[in-house]
Amino acid sequence: MTAFDKPATTPSEQLDKLRQRGLIIDDEPRVLRYLSNISYFRLSAYTRPFYVPDEKPHRFLPGTTFDNVLTLYIFDRKLRLLLLEAIERLEVALRAQLTNALAEHYGPHGYLDPGIFDTRYNHSWLLEKMDKLVQERNVEVFLHHYRSQYASAPSQPPVWMVTELLTFKEVSILLANLRHEKDTQRIERHFGWKFRVLKSWFRSLSDLRNLCAHHMRIWNREFGSRPEMPVRRPANWPNIPVAIPTGSQLHPEQTLNPQSRLYMQVVVIESLMRIVSPRSSWSQRFVCLLDQHKNISRPHMGFPSNWEEELFWLDIVSKARSRS
Numbered sequence: 001m002t003a004f005d006k007p008a009t010t011p012s013e014q015l016d017k018l019r020q021r022g023l024i025i026d027d028e029p030r031v032l033r034y035l036s037n038i039s040y041f042r043l044s045a046y047t048r049p050f051y052v053p054d055e056k057p058h059r060f061l062p063g064t065t066f067d068n069v070l071t072l073y074i075f076d077r078k079l080r081l082l083l084l085e086a087i088e089r090l091e092v093a094l095r096a097q098l099t100n101a102l103a104e105h106y107g108p109h110g111y112l113d114p115g116i117f118d119t120r121y122n123h124s125w126l127l128e129k130m131d132k133l134v135q136e137r138n139v140e141v142f143l144h145h146y147r148s149q150y151a152s153a154p155s156q157p158p159v160w161m162v163t164e165l166l167t168f169k170e171v172s173i174l175l176a177n178l179r180h181e182k183d184t185q186r187i188e189r190h191f192g193w194k195f196r197v198l199k200s201w202f203r204s205l206s207d208l209r210n211l212c213a214h215h216m217r218i219w220n221r222e223f224g225s226r227p228e229m230p231v232r233r234p235a236n237w238p239n240i241p242v243a244i245p246t247g248s249q250l251h252p253e254q255t256l257n258p259q260s261r262l263y264m265q266v267v268v269i270e271s272l273m274r275i276v277s278p279r280s281s282w283s284q285r286f287v288c289l290l291d292q293h294k295n296i297s298r299p300h301m302g303f304p305s306n307w308e309e310e311l312f313w314l315d316i317v318s319k320a321r322s323r324s
Contacts, residue, residue: 011040012032014035014040015028015035018047021057021058021060022059022061022062023065023066023069024063024064025066026065026066031066034066034070038073042073042215043069043073045217046072046076046217047069049072049220050068050069053248071293071296072219072296075219075293076217078289079219080212080215080218081212082282082285083208083212083218083269084212086269087209087212089273089276089277089280090202090269090272090273090276091168091171091206091209093191093272093276094168094172094175095171096163097187097190097191098171098175099159099163101178101186101187102159102183103158103159103160105182105183105186108158108159108160109153109158110159111159111162112127112154112156116179116183117177117179118177118179120177121173121174126174129165130156130157130162130165131156133165134146134147140161140164142161142164143157143165167206168206168209168210169206171202171206172202173203175198175199176199190275191275191276192275193230193272194231194232197230200226200228201228201272204226204265205227205265205268205269207223207224208223208265219262219301220297220301222257222261223260223261223262223265226259226260227264227265236310236312238307238310238311238312238313239304239310240258240259240267240304241304242259243255243256243257243258244258244305246297246300247297247299256299256302257302258302258303259302260302261301262301262302263302263303264302266286269282270312283316283320284316284319284323285320286320287313287316287317287320291321
């Protein structure tokens, strides 16, 4: 086991380290400001593509500037914000559909019956969570109203409040544990995809949402939860290969799996957005963002080389580029 021996450093010392590694720094006060407000550690994730491969100690590729690193960081920030915009709409739609299915089939408090859910679902956790939330001093206005207005009602709130109080991940787990076909088929009819696929997609999107909300790097990330590939795909479903080359000249044999990268997630988002918000310009703005940063590696986000030529994307790409 290797002992941890890295000392803490000041922003000035961090700037010196970057310069010693060959990074071109033209405006020291500006770089110090970024290091003080973003942090060296966070920015370091965006320096890696600019290092000479397979060389230690690290050395930047000749001609690399601080703005090269900063541009990649800014792109990733814009990417996260754009993804959050779409995921918010999909999350709200899921909450609405889950609420409607359970309320219409079982009534406002029907969810209190564990028989609605898979036996593996921790139903007692759900009830305990709702009990705790209702009893807290600082509660949502709607919970306070429920607690004070309906003293003889069950202590847990009606299902339309429950789905607003749970996190996206908790809602996706509740969805995945629906037991009866009348519930799952209702949700299938709305979103247009099989329940097995929807379970996987919403769980994956909840994880992506958390990464974006906590300002984690999205570019060049391999995601742990992968959206499931539909067995029956529409005619315009894009080809998503099992491996694509990274584009590395030194290691041309290296490949990435686009199904575990952002590309698959974006296909899922766009597929659901066509149902939830068909008039949205989200996908066009996504293409515009990529076009504004042509030097940023697409393979590291899982994009196949010919993705723009896929029927799935053709109209979107055309509209996006006619706007710019």
